[in-house]
Amino acid sequence: MIYKYHCQKTAYTFANTIIPMMENYPLRKGLPEDFRVNFDKLSELAKIIYHDMSEHPEDWDLVLVDINSNDYTKAREGFRSIYRFVNTLMRLAYCGKIVNDRLIIDLKLFKKEIRTTMGLMGAQVSNYSVIISQLPKFSFVVNDFDGKKDFSIEYPLYPPLLETIKQYFDCWQTIKIDNVKILPKEFHHHLYRFDYKITADLDKIPIEQWIKDQANYNGFSEKLKEFYIAFWECSQKYKQIKFDGEYYYKSKRIARIMNTGYEAIRTDFRLSLKLPKPNKYTDFLITLPENIQQSFKSNQCWCNPLREPCKLRLHWEFDGQKYFGCSCWCFMFTDFDVNHVPSYWKILELEYGLVK
Numbered sequence: 595m596i597y598k599y600h601c602q603k604t605a606y607t608f609a610n611t612i613i614p615m616m617e618n619y620p621l622r623k624g625l626p627e628d629f630r631v632n633f634d635k636l637s638e639l640a641k642i643i644y645h646d647m648s649e650h651p652e653d654w655d656l657v658l659v660d661i662n663s664n665d666y667t668k669a670r671e672g673f674r675s676i677y678r679f680v681n682t683l684m685r686l687a688y689c690g691k692i693v694n695d696r697l698i699i700d701l702k703l704f705k706k707e708i709r710t711t712m713g714l715m716g717a718q719v720s721n722y723s724v725i726i727s728q729l730p731k732f733s734f735v736v737n738d739f740d741g742k743k744d745f746s747i748e749y750p751l752y753p754p755l756l757e758t759i760k761q762y763f764d765c766w767q768t769i770k771i772d773n774v775k776i777l778p779k780e781f782h783h784h785l786y787r788f789d790y791k792i793t794a795d796l797d798k799i800p801i802e803q804w805i806k807d808q809a810n811y812n813g814f815s816e817k818l819k820e821f822y823i824a825f826w827e828c829s830q831k832y833k834q835i836k837f838d839g840e841y842y843y844k845s846k847r848i849a850r851i852m853n854t855g856y857e858a859i860r861t862d863f864r865l866s867l868k869l870p871k872p873n874k875y876t877d878f879l880i881t882l883p884e885n886i887q888q889s890f891k892s893n894q895c896w897c898n899p900l901r902e903p904c905k906l907r908l909h910w911e912f913d914g915q916k917y918f919g920c921s922c923w924c925f926m927f928t929d930f931d932v933n934h935v936p937s938y939w940k941i942l943e944l945e946y947g948l949v950k
Contacts, residue, residue, distance in 0.1 A: 622794060
């Protein structure tokens with residue numbers, strides 16, 4: 595479809611990057627064996643709802659910011675307005691109890707919780723009635739919602755769904771972030787992507803699965819997924835490297851694959867390497883393919899190029915020419931040929947003295 599607003603593209607991205615479940619993944623204690631089947635149905639329904647948001651953003655009262663707008667702050671508002679669906683669903687689950695496959699919501703408690711921050715991310719929810727009014731479109735039955743008394747919600751097409759929703763958010767409320775293997779501070783965003791790992795015994799999920807899931811969550815192309823996995827595998831040759839979704843040497847980040855576009859509109863990915871002293875190994879750099887060399891042949895800086903001094907400014911020479919760049923912006927690579935992974939790590943090896 596042709597997108598008019600940032601939120602449309604974001605909602606579409608949410609739908610298409612809901613993480614496929616690991617087969618027979620280890621469940622958290624207390625969850626029934628049929629939970630995996632039920633959660634799969636919940637995830638499929640979430641995809642349908644996000645696609646509907648993408649096609650009909652006005653129905654969901656999303657913040658409409660023109661897709662061509664370069665106003666990052668406004669685009670972020672559009673991004674965050676999509677959260678209201680899950681944030682409302684969370685409050686409904688938290689403030690309700692299951693009776694005969696029906697979720698009975700305590701209205702007084704719900705009105706209190708909808709106005710407060712909940713957990714790691716649950717911001718206050720404005721205009722929650724819009725979210726509730728959309729539920730019947732997807733076969734939910736909302737009974738007695740008039741803002742004056744307790745009300746209830748059913749899902750006749752698949753009665754266990756409401757219990758599954760409640761179990762999912764209960765798991766979220768008690769999750770131990772210390773057990774998250776990749777970017778713990780960002781894991782809360784996975785709540786909106788219905789990540790099955792929230793309901794898993796995290797200690798029993800192999801790191802390789804975390805890597806694959808993160809690639810799916812980020813919406814990587816198949817080529818970039820292959821590169822992402824190979825880059826991590828190559829990093830395991832170096833004992834000094836720590837990985838949590840980004841790569842660290844002696845507590846300093848030295849490499850990451852980052853999105854340089856709007857948050858959640860993940861289309862412009864680049865491999866970023868922190869290279870303070872590229873002049874040390876120019877003999878190796880000139881042996882690399884031309885499209886990798888190009889990152890060492892341009893002037894890139896966030897600051898005014900003519901302004902000196904710049905605290906982040908780097909200066910180097912390449913092939914007889916002098917260049918400069920901002921240390922947190924230069925040395926970005928878009929060559930995701932999996933065969934070049936060893937070359938990128940060789941650069942880091944020469945820069946930091948890494949030992950295999």
